[in-house]
Amino acid sequence: MAEVRARAPGKIILSGEHAVVHGSTAVAAAIDLFTHVSFRLDPPVPPGNGDGSLGLELKDLGLAFFWSPSRLKEGLGDAVTVPSTPVSCSPERIKLIAALVEEQDIPEAKIWLSSGIAAFIHLYTSIHGYKAGKVVISSDLPLGSGLGSSASFCVALAASFLALSDAITVDKSQGGWLRLCENELQLVNRWAFEGEKIIHGKPSGIDNTVSAFGNMIQFRLGELIHIESSAPLRMLITNTKVGRNTKALVAGVSERASRHPDAMAAVFTAVNSISKELSTIIQSPALDDISVTAREEKIEELMEMNQGLLQCMGVSHASIETVLRVTMKYKLTSKLTGAGGGGCVLTLLPTLLSSAITDKVVAELESSGFQCLKVEVGGEGLQICFS
Numbered sequence: 001m002a003e004v005r006a007r008a009p010g011k012i013i014l015s016g017e018h019a020v021v022h023g024s025t026a027v028a029a030a031i032d033l034f035t036h037v038s039f040r041l042d043p044p045v046p047p048g049n050g051d052g053s054l055g056l057e058l059k060d061l062g063l064a065f066f067w068s069p070s071r072l073k074e075g076l077g078d079a080v081t082v083p084s085t086p087v088s089c090s091p092e093r094i095k096l097i098a099a100l101v102e103e104q105d106i107p108e109a110k111i112w113l114s115s116g117i118a119a120f121i122h123l124y125t126s127i128h129g130y131k132a133g134k135v136v137i138s139s140d141l142p143l144g145s146g147l148g149s150s151a152s153f154c155v156a157l158a159a160s161f162l163a164l165s166d167a168i169t170v171d172k173s174q175g176g177w178l179r180l181c182e183n184e185l186q187l188v189n190r191w192a193f194e195g196e197k198i199i200h201g202k203p204s205g206i207d208n209t210v211s212a213f214g215n216m217i218q219f220r221l222g223e224l225i226h227i228e229s230s231a232p233l234r235m236l237i238t239n240t241k242v243g244r245n246t247k248a249l250v251a252g253v254s255e256r257a258s259r260h261p262d263a264m265a266a267v268f269t270a271v272n273s274i275s276k277e278l279s280t281i282i283q284s285p286a287l288d289d290i291s292v293t294a295r296e297e298k299i300e301e302l303m304e305m306n307q308g309l310l311q312c313m314g315v316s317h318a319s320i321e322t323v324l325r326v327t328m329k330y331k332l333t334s335k336l337t338g339a340g341g342g343g344c345v346l347t348l349l350p351t352l353l354s355s356a357i358t359d360k361v362v363a364e365l366e367s368s369g370f371q372c373l374k375v376e377v378g379g380e381g382l383q384i385c386f387s
């Protein structure tokens with residue numbers, strides 16, 4: 001039986017998180033840290049030997065879960081599979097799926113995995129019904145830290161399930177990593193969005209879209225514009241290691257918006273302008289050192305303004321403020337990225353910044369217990385491979 005592998009990248013949001021859920025423009029880029037999925041469908045079990053199982057192994061976490069096809073059918077009713085038409089998980093179905101997740105006895109310390117496993121069950125059973133198979137997942141990304149682990153998880157799962165369905169017609173005899181065509185990417189992206197809805201509650205779709213398509217995007221109300229940076233943008237990512245949950249943070253911003261509708265509408269409008277300006281500057285050519293520096297200073301100013309507005313939305317955190325203070329000592333600008341509340345912070349590393357200064361900042365941040373990594377912004381999106 002064929003086996004497929006899929007890898008989908010995480011992302012950083014350069015501007016516009018949260019406001020994008022309320023209709024503002026945002027700018028995001030893929031980073032070269034991936035969620036990896038391998039998937040195979042099992043051959044039918046000979047009569048009298050049970051009905052096999054659907055297995056999910058989370059390699060990095062040392063956890064494995066199994067459901068028998070008969071238990072899935074008993075729990076969810078007759079399977080209706082339409083791989084070419086993404087379906088939302090209704091509130092009734094979510095409850096039925098939650099019961100199937102609960103009986104797996106997930107360790108209490110890892111209970112945050114439940115929403116991811118629920119998204120897995122929805123995507124799998126909607127595309128392959130109750131067929132027996134095995135899915136193995138590993139990730140380069142820190143989970144639940146603002147780098148889009150949930151979206152890359154959903155994109156890689158949706159892609160691998162669709163690749164072994166008849167909704168995607170890639171030539172399975174081709175070797176190596178393959179990109180999907182535009183229509184197929186869109187189908188994967190729409191399924192991934194349905195999974196992301198289970199994890200985020202009310203996602204904008206920016207995270208799954210940048211994970212599927214890669215590079216850099218400007219995004220508003222489900223519409224994407226591909227953009228390209230005129231010069232390399234280097235960012236330092238600092239993981240505060242403070243755990244948080246995107247669904248709760250998104251809900252918190254919506255509650256603040258319903259308490260202060262006019263003030264928050266003004267905040268979202270300001271973020272919209274910042275993201276549009278940022279997108280223009282990122283794409284504008286810089287021909288010499290002076291214009292490279294001027295361009296980077298403008299990007300820094302917009303990042304600082306966006307961070308101020310994220311504080312207004314109530315999604316900063318003491319650990320984020322510590323990173324801002326440390327980097328400011330070195331005249332560097334930072335903002336939270338993703339949902340905030342802890343998680344990761346972005347710091348622009350200007351082209352002319354010496355590596356000695358970068359090393360000093362990293363050493364100071366790491367001595368406070370944070371974890372730093374340097375990334376080049378923009379990169380490959382989803383890819384699949386048949387083996």
Ligand SMILES: Nc1ncnc2c1ncn2[C@@H]1O[C@H](COP(=O)(O)OP(=O)(O)OP(=O)(O)O)[C@@H](O)[C@H]1O
Binds near residue numbers: 114146148
């Ligand atoms: N590799 C994985 N294996 C299992 N579950 C995962 C994996 N990656 C993500 N998840 C699910 O996604 C949840 C984290 O999603 P969440 O949206 O809170 O954080 P994030 O996507 O990393 O950050 P952000 O949404 O701010 O970019 C986890 O609690 C888990 O349910």
Ligand SMILES: C[C@@](O)(CCO)CC(=O)[O-]
Binds near residue numbers: 013016246
């Ligand atoms: C906080 C948020 O804007 C970005 C999370 O990476 C949520 C979303 O857009 O789905």
Ligand SMILES: [Mg+2]
Binds near residue numbers: 207
């Ligand atoms: Mg997420």
